Amino acid sequence: MRLEHVGRRHGLRGPWVLREVRLDLPAGTLVRVLGTNGTGKSTLLRIVAGVDAPTEGRVTDRPARTAYVPERFPVALPFTAGDYLVHLGRIQGLGPAAARAGAGEWLERFGAAEHARTDMAELSKGTSQKVAVAQALLADPDLLVLDEAWTGLDTGARAELDAAVRERRAAGATVVFVDHDPRRLAGEADAVYEVASGRVREKAPPERARAGTPTGADEEATPCPRVRIAVSGGRGPLPGRLPGAPVVTEPGPGDTATVLTVDAAHSDALLAALLAASWHIDHLTTEGVRV
Numbered sequence: 001m002r003l004e005h006v007g008r009r010h011g012l013r014g015p016w017v018l019r020e021v022r023l024d025l026p027a028g029t030l031v032r033v034l035g036t037n038g039t040g041k042s043t044l045l046r047i048v049a050g051v052d053a054p055t056e057g058r059v060t061d062r063p064a065r066t067a068y069v070p071e072r073f074p075v076a077l078p079f080t081a082g083d084y085l086v087h088l089g090r091i092q093g094l095g096p097a098a099a100r101a102g103a104g105e106w107l108e109r110f111g112a113a114e115h116a117r118t119d120m121a122e123l124s125k126g127t128s129q130k131v132a133v134a135q136a137l138l139a140d141p142d143l144l145v146l147d148e149a150w151t152g153l154d155t156g157a158r159a160e161l162d163a164a165v166r167e168r169r170a171a172g173a174t175v176v177f178v179d180h181d182p183r184r185l186a187g188e189a190d191a192v193y194e195v196a197s198g199r200v201r202e203k204a205p206p207e208r209a210r211a212g213t214p215t216g217a218d219e220e221a222t223p224c225p226r227v228r229i230a231v232s233g234g235r236g237p238l239p240g241r242l243p244g245a246p247v248v249t250e251p252g253p254g255d256t257a258t259v260l261t262v263d264a265a266h267s268d269a270l271l272a273a274l275l276a277a278s279w280h281i282d283h284l285t286t287e288g289v290r291v
């Protein structure tokens with residue numbers, strides 16, 4: 001999808017929050033949005049997700065299956081957590097059985113299964129955030145927009161959301177996120193954008209800087225080590241879009257393993273995507289050292 005000349009202001013004469021935003025958001029990419037408080041990150045994410053419309057410019061080719069976790073989630077809803085998720089799953093096009101299964105699975109993954117029958121209004125802040133995140137993952141979205149979605153989650157649920165993000169990207173979805181913690185998915189973003197003074201500018205992500213893309217006259221580029229991952233036994237073909245765009249070497253005569261070679265900065269994300277797709281990791285080699 002793409003944002004073309006997008007601008008947003010509130011009210012007829014309000015100050016412009018964003019102006020002349022041009023953004024390419026290709027399928028199968030993880031995109032981080034940075035910026036100091038009040039610069040317009042949430043405004044940008046709402047427009048990307050389609051819950052807010054630009055004042056000027058246009059958004060094209062937004063995937064039909066889009067999910068969004070807002071910075072503030074409405075908690076005082078007249079449902080139990082489980083019923084709310086089933087309801088949201090149905091709205092997102094799932095049948096009743098799939099919606100119930102998805103609700104149960106995601107509550108389980110985030111460690112909140114015991115709250116399926118708790119009223120939303122009675123959930124703790126952290127559990128309510130787990131429901132907010134679960135509703136976005138229920139229907140395998142092709143565009144996932146996360147506005148500080150990790151805030152309030154416990155350590156296990158944060159790791160689970162990291163894994164879910166990698167799975168969605170490996171499945172070909174676009175994931176756009178804001179998070180105040182610079183270590184969140186560090187080194188895994190395919191693109192990093194900064195919102196400042198009403199404009200959105202691309203910053204070179206650290207992994208690209210390590211791989212040698214110039215980011216500034218005084219920055220010294222060091223080559224990124226390559227990791228070779230030998231895999232076998234997947235239940236189907238390799239996923240179409242894999243983190244880090246690895247070089248894939250099919251097994252030769254007498255071999256059973258397919259070998260994927262990728263920059264070390266992408267190896268964790270690639271391993272997670274391969275495991276999520278039920279591939280077996282035979283061995284892993286970094287610059288001649290077998291692990």
Ligand SMILES: Nc1ncnc2c1ncn2[C@@H]1O[C@H](COP(=O)(O)OP(=O)(O)OP(=O)(O)O)[C@@H](O)[C@H]1O
Pocket residue numbers: 010017035036037038039040041042043044071
């Ligand atoms: N509904 C609204 N009406 C008027 N002004 C608004 C509205 N929503 C946002 N703004 C203003 O737009 C600007 C950008 O807000 P936004 O929430 O997008 O920033 P942000 O970068 O996400 O901030 P934070 O990091 O604090 O979450 C702010 O000046 C804010 O006051």
